[in-house]
Amino acid sequence: MNLIQPAQRRFHFAVAVIGVLALLFATEGCSTAKTAPPTTAPPQRRDLAAMKAQQAALTPSQVLELLRRGNERFASGKPEPRDMLHDRQTTAAGQYPQAVILSCIDSRAPAETIFDAGLGDLFNARIAGNIADADLVGSMEFACAVSGAKLVLVMGHTSCGAIKGACDHVQLGNLTGLLQKIEPAVVSVHDVPGNRNSKNTAFVEAVSEANVRLTVQRIRDLSPILRDMEKAQKIQITGCIYDLATGRVQFLSSNPQ
Numbered sequence: 168m169n170l171i172q173p174a175q176r177r178f179h180f181a182v183a184v185i186g187v188l189a190l191l192f193a194t195e196g197c198s199t200a201k202t203a204p205p206t207t208a209p210p211q212r213r214d215l216a217a218m219k220a221q222q223a224a225l226t227p228s229q230v231l232e233l234l235r236r237g238n239e240r241f242a243s244g245k246p247e248p249r250d251m252l253h254d255r256q257t258t259a260a261g262q263y264p265q266a267v268i269l270s271c272i273d274s275r276a277p278a279e280t281i282f283d284a285g286l287g288d289l290f291n292a293r294i295a296g297n298i299a300d301a302d303l304v305g306s307m308e309f310a311c312a313v314s315g316a317k318l319v320l321v322m323g324h325t326s327c328g329a330i331k332g333a334c335d336h337v338q339l340g341n342l343t344g345l346l347q348k349i350e351p352a353v354v355s356v357h358d359v360p361g362n363r364n365s366k367n368t369a370f371v372e373a374v375s376e377a378n379v380r381l382t383v384q385r386i387r388d389l390s391p392i393l394r395d396m397e398k399a400q401k402i403q404i405t406g407c408i409y410d411l412a413t414g415r416v417q418f419l420s421s422n423p424q
């Protein structure tokens with residue numbers, strides 16, 4: 168049984184409408200009084216021919232510098248405005264990415280976001296613990312030798328669950344075999360005092376960096392094509408660590424070729 172009479176209902180409705188309108192006007196008044204007009208720059212309009220020319224002109228170290236600047240924009244909360252609809256339509260006809268990034272599947276470490284990159288800027292290969300195998304290296308050969316990317320960047324990150332799992336010698340289905348590929352990095356770390364497991368944060372981060380360096384070397388070992396391109400200075404293969412807390416990427420000094 169409905170205890171509210173029609174007249175009462177109309178009254179309640181009117182009160183609710185007045186309340187909402189009052190709230191809207193109050194909000195508008197606040198925003199007008201306290202907020203300056205938006206001054207953000209219009210989104211850049213990307214052009215496929217320009218992207219092709221830029222990819223051809225860039226050196227590997229210039230690509231690294233572009234990533235460094237993109238990460239600075241991301242970390243400081245000032246990403247470039249983008250017109251994704253325009254970019255999607257433009258890049259549908261082709262792609263000229265500048266780098267291929269091998270990174271972890273961690274949901275907090277998406278490479279395009281971290282480097283404030285747009286559609287068509289980066290190849291992105293992701294696997295838990297950012298390890299390299301023949302299939303991933305084949306993908307990198309496509310990216311560099313066929314599609315013209317100038318940089319291979321292996322990106323580890325802080326608090327990596329895969330690295331922690333490797334430190335603890337976790338066994339779980341197919342993950343067991345994957346974590347065993349991180350084992351050489353676990354074994355290689357000798358200079359961190361304390362426990363050699365995931366409870367020791369310093370140990371975990373040292374293993375993460377060692378894993379990136381070993382993966383860089385493994386890419387060279389698995390791919391004569393990429394190795395030769397690097398020797399000819401057509402590409403660079405290097406690594407970095409992404410800090411989940413600060414949003415900043417620390418590029419590692421280049422491993423000897």
Ligand SMILES: [Zn+2]
Nearest residue numbers: 271273327328
């Ligand atoms: Zn991870």
